Structure formats: C-alpha cells, structure tokens
Amino acid sequence: MVGRLKVHEFMIISSGGVPVFHYALSESKRLDELLSGFLTAITSFASEFGERSVQSLSFEDSEILYEQTEDAIFIFLVENQAPERILRIVLQELSIKFIKQYEHELSLNVAYDDMFTDFTSIVKEVFDYYEGVLILISKLSSYVVPEKDENALQQVTEQAPFLDEFHRAFGNEGIRVLETINGKKTIEQLSVDLSMEETKVREIIEYLTIWGVLRISQLCPKFGADNERFDAFLDLIGLPSKDYQLLKKARPLCTGTRSITEISERLNVPADRIYEVLMKVGDEVKWNMVEVIGMPPSRLLAI
Numbered sequence: 001m002v003g004r005l006k007v008h009e010f011m012i013i014s015s016g017g018v019p020v021f022h023y024a025l026s027e028s029k030r031l032d033e034l035l036s037g038f039l040t041a042i043t044s045f046a047s048e049f050g051e052r053s054v055q056s057l058s059f060e061d062s063e064i065l066y067e068q069t070e071d072a073i074f075i076f077l078v079e080n081q082a083p084e085r086i087l088r089i090v091l092q093e094l095s096i097k098f099i100k101q102y103e104h105e106l107s108l109n110v111a112y113d114d115m116f117t118d119f120t121s122i123v124k125e126v127f128d129y130y131e132g133v134l135i136l137i138s139k140l141s142s143y144v145v146p147e148k149d150e151n152a153l154q155q156v157t158e159q160a161p162f163l164d165e166f167h168r169a170f171g172n173e174g175i176r177v178l179e180t181i182n183g184k185k186t187i188e189q190l191s192v193d194l195s196m197e198e199t200k201v202r203e204i205i206e207y208l209t210i211w212g213v214l215r216i217s218q219l220c221p222k223f224g225a226d227n228e229r230f231d232a233f234l235d236l237i238g239l240p241s242k243d244y245q246l247l248k249k250a251r252p253l254c255t256g257t258r259s260i261t262e263i264s265e266r267l268n269v270p271a272d273r274i275y276e277v278l279m280k281v282g283d284e285v286k287w288n289m290v291e292v293i294g295m296p297p298s299r300l301l302a303i
Helices: 033-048 084-101 103-107 117-138 150-159 162-180 187-194 198-210 227-237 241-253 260-267 271-279
Strands: 007-014 019-024 056-058 062-068 072-079 144-148 214-223 285-291
Touching: 007 084, 019 117, 062 084, 072 084, 084 103, 084 117, 084 162, 084 198, 117 198, 144 187, 144 198, 150 162, 162 187, 162 198, 187 198, 198 214, 214 260, 241 260, 241 271, 260 271
Parallel strands: none
Antiparallel strands: 007 019, 007 072, 056 062, 062 072, 144 214, 214 285
16 A cells, blocks of 8 residues: 555666566556666666766656666656655665675676565565654644754764755755754744745755654643732733633643643644744743654664
8 A cells, every 4th residue: 555655666676677676565567677678778878978877757647766776776656746855765775775685696697586575574664664754753743843963963974875865855945954953943933043934844854854863852831830820920911812711721731741732632723823822921831842752763874
C-alpha cells in the first residue's frame, strides 16, 4: 500500500544496465527491463553533456527519482506531489545499505535470480521508518520549538553530504532558518522574524528533523496556584469578555504538561487563538519545554 512517501516502485540497476532488484508496493509494475534500459541510456546521455547524473524525470501523473553511484542506479517511481526532498534522503540510505551489504556480489559483475531478494526486508524497514517519521512530524504544530543538536549537526556535516543536499533543496532560505534556530523560538516566531511563510519554515524544519540534527520541544503553558491573585490580575488588565471566558476555560488545562495543541483539541478552539490569549497575560503564564519523544537520530551516520 502506498503511504505518505507516495512511492510505488523501487528498482536498482547495475552499472552495466541490468535490473538487479525490483520492489513494488502494488500488484501492477510499471518499471520493467525495457524501461530500465531507457533510464540507463538517459543517464549515459546526461554524462555525455557533462552532467553528473539525472535527478528526476517527470510525467503527467508520476515522477522518477534517481540516486546514482559508481556501482548502480537507484530509482523510485513516485506519485506527483510526493515529498521529493525526503525521498532523496530515503534513496541515499537505501543506496548506502545496498552497496555495503552486497559489495562482494557487485564486484563480480554478474547477477542471477534471487541474488538480492533478501534486501526486500531492509527496504520495508526503511519505508516503515520514514512513514512513521512523516506521521510524527505532520502532527507538530506552529508552537513547537526546534533546537539544533550541535553534535549531530557537526557529525552529519563531516560524514554525509548534508550541506550540499540542504543548500540544493532550500538555498539561502534554508541557511537563514538554520542560523536563526536557537532553541527558544517557535516555528511561528521563526516565520515572523524571518518574514518567511510558515509553510516554508515548517518544510525546512521537517527536513532538518529527518536528518536528525534537531530536537523538537512542545510549548506547555502553566499557571500558578494563586487563584485570587490571578483573578485580581485579570480584573486589572481588563481582558475583553471573549478572551476572559476562554482563559477561564483554558487555565485548568495549563498544567505544564499539555501542549497548546492538546489544549486546543480539548476546548475545540484553534491553537493560534489559545496562544494569542495566553500571551496577553504576560509573565502570569510560564512555559515548560517538553521534548517530543520519537524524533529520529541521524540514521545515515549509523549505517
């Protein structure tokens, strides 16, 4: 079944142009030996023009993504609108694992049926992992705080083509976001400070998170226990009636362990509205940072 990655097929073609591995997530297969020959020819054609490799081929309803090494060509057949930047990371991981596992077999320059069939289990594990990561990241709100893992960032910069891939994917916008992340600003604040659309900031944060160079924390508001003093404070600042009523409902839920998103869901009120009202009471609300469990470490460093 095709999931969030939107990958239909995965094929590996040897340096000699022979398909050596084919994995399909549906019964119908569109990548075949004839097409693999065509793809190999296009790659050779690109080399004749001084290009390192073909990156992708687009069709009306689908797209072919490439990862080329000296030993093989790794290909995804994906739906249009698939998360291409993430799929580049997936392709890179699969290519590294395949070459590492079958280094001897590839050196023989021969291929026979079933030589690489046990790689299927690895492909399934990699797909399942990134599907899970995408599901987790999709649940993050505008009110999470990214923080750079400086150690992981240094390692991934030294051992993987991270900076080249990152700059190719996002250009100077990506660098600006990376430089501005300080472990204190939410995605929403980063968007405002950088005068950048929040969807773009979120896309960059997602990419960095999948590379394993960010820690993500939820903002969890907390009020003190002095009800009388707080009520007096509200009377003093004179909140509008709608804000006052919302704050009264939200306050019991603001224990320092629930995120703004969770409070929003409990009250059936948009998260940005909750955040707006809480910000109006200033220092009366404290903000706990609760790290999101399950954010991925850098898998490419572990290979």
